[in-house]
Amino acid sequence: MSMRAPVTDLPLMFVEVGILAGEVPILSQITLTFDAGAPTVLIGPNGSGKTTLLRAAMGLIPASRGRITWGGRENAPSDRRAFMFQRPVMLRRSVAGNIRYALAAANAPRAAIEERTSHLLKVVGLEPLAQRPARRLSGGEQQRLALARALARAPTILFLDEPTASLDPHATKAIEDVIRDIASIGVKVVMSTHDLGQAKRLGGDIVLLHRGQLIEHTLALDFFDTPRTPEARRFIAGELLV
Amino acid sequence: MSGDVSALQLVLSGDPGLFAIVRLSLMVSLSAVAFAALIGVPLGAFLALTRFPGREAAIVVLNALMGLPPVVVGLAIFLMLSRSGPLGSWGLLFTPQAMIIAQTVLVAPIIAALARQTIEDLWVEYREELAAMNIGPAGRVATLIWDARFSLVTALLAGFGRAAAEVGAIMIVGGNIDGFTRTMTTAIALETSKGDLPLAVGLGIVLILIVIAINGLAWGARRAGERIAG
Ligand SMILES: Nc1ncnc2c1ncn2[C@@H]1O[C@H](COP(=O)(O)OP(=O)(O)OP(=O)(O)O)[C@@H](O)[C@H]1O
Ligand SMILES: [Mg+2]
Numbered sequence: 001m002s003m004r005a006p007v008t009d010l011p012l013m014f015v016e017v018g019i020l021a022g023e024v025p026i027l028s029q030i031t032l033t034f035d036a037g038a039p040t041v042l043i044g045p046n047g048s049g050k051t052t053l054l055r056a057a058m059g060l061i062p063a064s065r066g067r068i069t070w071g072g073r074e075n076a077p078s079d080r081r082a083f084m085f086q087r088p089v090m091l092r093r094s095v096a097g098n099i100r101y102a103l104a105a106a107n108a109p110r111a112a113i114e115e116r117t118s119h120l121l122k123v124v125g126l127e128p129l130a131q132r133p134a135r136r137l138s139g140g141e142q143q144r145l146a147l148a149r150a151l152a153r154a155p156t157i158l159f160l161d162e163p164t165a166s167l168d169p170h171a172t173k174a175i176e177d178v179i180r181d182i183a184s185i186g187v188k189v190v191m192s193t194h195d196l197g198q199a200k201r202l203g204g205d206i207v208l209l210h211r212g213q214l215i216e217h218t219l220a221l222d223f224f225d226t227p228r229t230p231e232a233r234r235f236i237a238g239e240l241l242v
Numbered sequence: 243m244s245g246d247v248s249a250l251q252l253v254l255s256g257d258p259g260l261f262a263i264v265r266l267s268l269m270v271s272l273s274a275v276a277f278a279a280l281i282g283v284p285l286g287a288f289l290a291l292t293r294f295p296g297r298e299a300a301i302v303v304l305n306a307l308m309g310l311p312p313v314v315v316g317l318a319i320f321l322m323l324s325r326s327g328p329l330g331s332w333g334l335l336f337t338p339q340a341m342i343i344a345q346t347v348l349v350a351p352i353i354a355a356l357a358r359q360t361i362e363d364l365w366v367e368y369r370e371e372l373a374a375m376n377i378g379p380a381g382r383v384a385t386l387i388w389d390a391r392f393s394l395v396t397a398l399l400a401g402f403g404r405a406a407a408e409v410g411a412i413m414i415v416g417g418n419i420d421g422f423t424r425t426m427t428t429a430i431a432l433e434t435s436k437g438d439l440p441l442a443v444g445l446g447i448v449l450i451l452i453v454i455a456i457n458g459l460a461w462g463a464r465r466a467g468e469r470i471a472g
Binding site: 058077078079082083085089091092093094097102105106149153 | 367368371373375377385468471
């Protein structure tokens with residue numbers, strides 16, 4: 001073991017973060033800590049700011065106000081973080097080629113690339129489609145390939161923006177199993193979903209956003225049993241938040 | 243219609259003079275396309291991926307340069323390469339090299355402008371994914387050029403079409419010297435003005451067949467590649 005403390009992105013902290021698009025506030029006054037442990041699940045209505053929060057947490061967009069720090073550092077390189085987009089873009093390569101590309105981008109050793117590619121294909125169940133052009137996959141298959149590509153970075157924090165949005169129940173279960181597996185080996189998962197059942201099944205803690213504000217951040221058990229805010233109660237009850 | 247018959251005979255007989263003209267034409271135009279691609283694709287990628295003041299103006303100028311009149315380019319290169327011109331000491335005037343230079347100047351803006359559009363469209367699509375994968379500027383350019391390669395073939399074909407069809411520039415800088423700088427297009431112009439229509443028509447047919455064949459090959463390669471990479 002080296003004497004150096006391992007470089008880690010955790011805890012990931014938002015301190016009074018505001019994000020503006022031009023003059024329009026998209027997120028305001030977000031103070032939030034993501035720490036090691038079970039997945040953190042972001043929920044909230046369309047347009048509440050989930051994607052924006054995830055992108056800021058990945059480091060893809062800067063905070064207009066406040067500070068975001070990864071393991072205490074403000075400009076931590078993102079090489080141990082991975083992001084799966086709500087609408088992933090497939091590179092114009094084969095399915096396996098997309099994974100190989102992500103592995104090479106993450107500086108995986110050349111000799112290991114083929115083996116890790118087939119391993120990742122197996123993890124997301126795309127082995128039979130390995131040689132297909134990625135852009136011809138169905139929406140659900142593309143989402144699984146995007147997950148494999150994200151896993152190829154061997155991340156310490158994995159951001160998943162609605163990872164099962166266009167999947168059937170069978171594929172959803174398969175992805176949830178993968179998420180549980182990677183969380184169990186110590187990868188911090190931060191994900192968004194509109195599926196409250198999924199939030200309950202996977203979430204260690206829940207973050208409820210509404211109109212760019214943080215409404216509630218509590219352990220999943222408490223959130224669903226004893227929601228503190230009226231917004232949370234109404235959201236769980238399936239009422240529209242306006 | 244007797245002109246057509248003898249033209250066909252000429253083509254089918256594999257006349258050595260005709261063969262030399264065809265070979266030189268292809269050599270000049272394909273070399274020019276190759277050099278223009280080496281200049282145009284990186285230039286297009288640069289304009290697609292960078293933001294600097296004057297960029298929009300540069301793109302407008304580049305697009306306008308696609309329509310450069312060949313005779314004007316020929317004249318400019320002629321002035322550069324003529325004995326008293328700045329590059330006169332190279333001694334290239336009235337050589338195939340001079341013709342390649344002129345056609346490169348004609349074709350490079352076409353390839354650059356089309357490559358810029360192609361690469362920028364793909365960049366808009368890939369931008370966030372590449373950012374999330376931490377791809378640096380060099381990797382970005384390489385990825386975009388590689389993934390756009392089938393569309394870039396179209397840019398090269400447009401450039402080749404331009405080079406193969408033009409007569410004004412190579413006539414001026416090459417001089418249409420028999421057996422040395424005479425190409426299909428300059429020969430057609432000359433034979434037509436001399437009244438030797440069979441040879442002119444024969445060369446015209448060959449030129450069109452070659453352009454069709456090259457486009458066909460490129461199209462086939464593109465389709466085959468797309469089947470694999472999507
Ligand atoms: N670049 C931008 N410019 C202007 N407005 C933006 C921009 N990005 C996001 N927004 C707006 O910010 C709000 C939050 O968007 P965001 O994508 O974060 O929502 P979300 O919670 O992920 O929604 P959904 O559930 O529909 O995915 C939306 O109203 C959106 O229109
Ligand atoms: Mg979203």
